[in-house]
Amino acid sequence: MTTETEALRLLAAREEALRAHDRTRVVHARRSGRSWLLLLLLVGPGILTMLGENDGPSMLSYVTTGALYGIGWFVPFIVVTFAMAYVVQEATIRIGVATKRGHAELIFDRFGAAWGYFAMLDLSIGNLLTLITEFIAIRTGAAFLGIPAWMAIAASIGVVGTAFATRRYFTWERFAMLLAAANLVFIPIALHAHPDMQALRQSLTFGHALPGGFNGTLLVIVLANVGATVTPWMIFFQQSAVVDKGLTRADLRHARADTAIGAVIAAAVAIATVAIGAVLFAHHVSVASLRDGADFAGALKPFIGGPMATLFALGMIEAGLIAAVTISASSAYAAGEVLQGGRSLNRTFAEGRTFYAVALLSVAFAAAVVLIPNAPLLAMTLTVNVIATVLMAPALLFVLLLANDREIMGPLANGRVANTIGTAVMLLISAMGAAYGTLVVFPHLFGA
């Protein structure tokens, strides 16, 4: 055995030992029948994926939706989009549990190096640009609070760096979940804004007609909301996190519950944010000049009060921050898996140089771009939306192909029902993604 092979074997053994330590706690909880402790130990990847997708641009989409259309047709629509997200993410859990491999690694192994590198590169570029939009959300949220941009960005890098500095999957996950919990801040703001509960109840029965009929603006908002719910990084992140956490077939029920809980919480926060935006709709405030979190916080302030507007700005910062933590992790997993540079948060910096370098450098790069005076941030935001939506088709196709790969999936492969629902979701999301990409480039195509 060569020295290099021996070194790699020892590194893998250490990573497995740390994972085994976490698994021991799971086994003890299961044997002692402590179901709540078991659930508490097994949740993580699903909740982080769903709440990580309630990121800066997504929260901006939701508040804009509420400000343009009020509480109505979009509320049940959000429920449907999160249901679609659950269908996609549930497949990634099964693939991770059955193969013990991340998404990028599986594409590389099963479909060849070219598709593997394509998957890694398209994800990394998309994630890098998305990270820039997360730091824009952090910067604008901080601006409302009077915090200088450099200070907000430096503090954010510190938070993301601290998460990775744990060099332990379980600790990283709990740290990230603590951050993600702050996403709930939008719910008390919405309650304080006294939303029209009757309109909310009516909306949940699909009792509202299409607001203003079908037109280009409505289509853009519909597509932006879909783009705010299902994106490629979620697929790569959850599958790799399931593997890094060491989940097994025995944990499938809890892993599905983790994803369902995440989807329900994220949908509730999204609906709350639409309800917050609806305050502006009710007061006939034009959203034409509202471009970022600070603008919305300022516009909301006369109606919800200073403290709640401050909380809204803090919520925008949190949305950017949790996404920066999870999205950088998804880039690190994909690069580490394809380039064989460490595929676990249980590795030390020396053992997972590629893994940690991709995570930290992508965050540092995105943060630096946001601080460049006169950087083309609008161009980047538009490009992010296009990349995220047009790249959903390849990402979803690979999920479907892998979930049907019986050689590696065994009994966890997609059945007929899962295939029918999965294919329908893939076609719908892909068509919407492609339409959104086209609309961003040709905004007047549908009279928007």
Next chain:
Amino acid sequence: MREQLPRKQLGGATKLALILLRVYIAIAIPLVFLAFVRGLH
């Protein structure tokens, strides 16, 4: 160090899906570039 999984033997449907994916990507890349250029202006 874990073993690499064997390459999948592609069936007709998978081959067709991957060909369609190549076509899709060929259209998508200029779209992304256009979005960036449009944003610059």
